[in-house]
Amino acid sequence: xxxxxxxxxxxxxxxxxxxxxxxxxxxxxxxxxxxxxxxxxxxxxxxxxxxxxxxxxxxxxxxxxxxxxxxxxxxxxxxxxxxxxxxxxxxxxxxxxxxxxxxxxxxxxxxxxxxxxxxxxxxxxxxxxxxxxxxxxxxxxxxxxx
Numbered sequence: 001x002x003x004x005x006x007x008x009x010x011x012x013x014x015x016x017x018x019x020x021x022x023x024x025x026x027x028x029x030x031x032x033x034x035x036x037x038x039x040x041x042x043x044x045x046x047x048x049x050x051x052x053x054x055x056x057x058x059x060x061x062x063x064x065x066x067x068x069x070x071x072x073x074x075x076x077x078x079x080x081x082x083x084x085x086x087x088x089x090x091x092x093x094x095x096x097x098x099x100x101x102x103x104x105x106x107x108x109x110x111x112x113x114x115x116x117x118x119x120x121x122x123x124x125x126x127x128x129x130x131x132x133x134x135x136x137x138x139x140x141x142x143x144x145x146x
Contacts, residue, residue, distance in 0.1 A: 006042045011035035033084040040081035047074025058111035094144035
């Protein structure tokens with residue numbers, strides 16, 4: 001849920017900056033890639049701090065070396081966030097992040113079914129997580145369009 005709040009707040013802040021004349025944020029569509037980048041950077045931090053062990057427990061046991069997977073997905077989130085703010089590669093970054101979200105959703109399903117926790121609190125339930133993932137994917141799809 002925190003990532004959704006980070007996304008929405010940063011999107012509004014960037015759009016307000018556009019309202020006072022910052023040219024790269026003139027429309028909601030213009031501000032969105034930057035807000036998504038902030039969200040993915042925020043999410044990526046968890047892959048490199050003490051939460052990484054909780055994230056590793058969210059990975060289904062069929063996948064080997066969960067800590068490596070957590071690290072790789074964190075690096076991919078950072079790379080995608082950087083790509084979102086570079087107009088020439090924004091579309092590619094959006095599509096890659098869509099694929100990453102789809103792949104990581106398997107972990108969200110597994111975590112919800114097994115009662116996994118993040119910092120001692122239950123993971124976001126699927127009835128909320130699934131619509132959030134769909135929203136993120138839809139916004140990335142919109143960002144991928146010129």
